[in-house]
Amino acid sequence: MIQHKKTWLAIALTAVAGFEGLRTEAYKDPVGIPTICFGYTAGVEIGDTATVDECKQLLTDEVISHGLAVSNAVTVDLSHEEQAAYTSFTYNVGAAAFQRSTLLRKLNSDDRVGACNELPRWVYASGVKLPGLVKRREAERELCLSGIQ
Template sequence: MAISRKPAAVAGLFGLAVAIAGWIIAPSEGNSPVGYADLAGVPTACLGHTGSGVVVGQRYSEAQCQAWFASDVGAAARGVQACIHGPMTSYQWGAFTSTAFNIGVGQFCRSSIAAKANAGDMPGACAAISLYVYAAGQPQPGLIRRRAAERALCEGHT
């Protein structure tokens, strides 16, 4: 079923999209309570949190990790909602949220995924998820697995 753009329907399904995305994000990101530099050299901690507050080598509490995760997934879901203008299923919203969480909302909104979705080509948008498997200029096995899961979710296979 497609998600309605009516505020009450969107508000009711926002949590569902976030939960669906979390099923992919959490196991894909891992959970490191100590800040580290990812493959691209970006300071990262906890469940894939990046930003100016992350210090390589610093330890973060479980509460801080969970707060960042909730905030980051919510921001990704809101970003997807803002840049995809047509209807999407809760699975598509969840898959797009997971992708946006990983590549960044700005990059997602400029991606071929968003362009295809906004052109009404949702099968093409789901297929385009598979293109985003590179880090540090190389395809990464973990990203290949993650994108396969996101694509399957987007296409409605659970």
Template sequence: MMSILVTSMTSSDLDQAVSLICSFEGFRSRPYADVTGTPTVGYGSTYWHGQRVTLTSPESVNEGEAREAVAEEAQRVMTALKSSVRASLAPNQWAALTSFAYNVGLSACLDSTLVRLVNEQQLDKAADQFLLWDKSKGQVIQGLLNRRKAERALFLGNANV
């Protein structure tokens, strides 16, 4: 069983989450369809300035504003997680969970076995749950598998992001 500490948001957990998200999402200045066919721009943003991204809007974004958008969304996601997850977690664990929720969606994350196990303080078992979220339309996606391995490693304190 792992030791657990921090409950308040720190720049460390948010910065780690943003770095992990950006490293796996990759930057695209123009909208594109992601592996699920969802219009996306920047670092995996499906909304831009409150509007749903389409394949034609926004026309383009720059990397600085895209990273800012990720930071704002990651903070929103982390705040929601911290008000819903009952366990006290270390900054690296919040960062990993935030990256996961950013990618799969907050509702899916909160309804997951992963979060249930975190709340039951079964952190090693919870960490293994990351690896089950590696598919799109029933097919294993190597990029998702790589991301889940990185999130799991960060959650377990075995990664520097």
């Protein structure tokens, strides 16, 4: 039986949803930013609510947007796993941080293992090392490395 690889989008959606968790009422994230759904922050105010369907659509739109930001910044071909790992990372830290990163410089110079190994360095939020980010980055690193032949 032939098994087909999931596309990067399916992998990234699963990863981001798992890391972020679903909350249909706005809350403050660990650094005090109003957040809703699966870690969405743009224009969110405490008191906002969303339906599960709205959150799923927002997640899909945001993962696609962040995946495109990764694709537009990267000059080497990525496996589905690498694309998903970097999309999850970018969803969390933002496209601007990804574009300025040593990780991207390593990736674009074809140091794929070195780029994956940069992920665990990104575990601080407002100067505080967060256990959830440690776990997330290690999972992203493992996913990333699994896509390198």
